[in-house]
Amino acid sequence: MTIPFATSLPFLGVAASGREFTATVRVAPPRQIEPDLWGCSVSIPGWEDGPSEIVNIDGLGAMMLALRFAAARMKNFEDRGGRWFDPETREPWPISSYFHPMVAI
Secondary structure, three states: OOOOOOEEEEEEEEOOOOOEEEEEEEEOOOEEEEOOEEEEEEEOOOOOOOOEEEEEOOHHHHHHHHHHHHHHHHHHHHHOOOEEEOOOOOOEOOHHHHOOOOOOO
């Protein structure tokens, strides 16, 4: 099954070891799973395997948690010595400067 994505954004990652890779953060639109349960699929192909399903009691909450989950995963990579860059310009792209403060990481 192909999952439609609400948004996707590519990054160039450079691990602490020096290995380079392209990763794309993808967040699907919220979908209702049960009457009081909504989910958002989050994936970062090129870096992590498979999508993660983030759930909450409503669609907005699921989307906010999904964005926070992606930010936390990418911040963890930075904390371990990795760095993110714009894939076209190779300019540094620290996650803290990209994700809005309301998505606290």
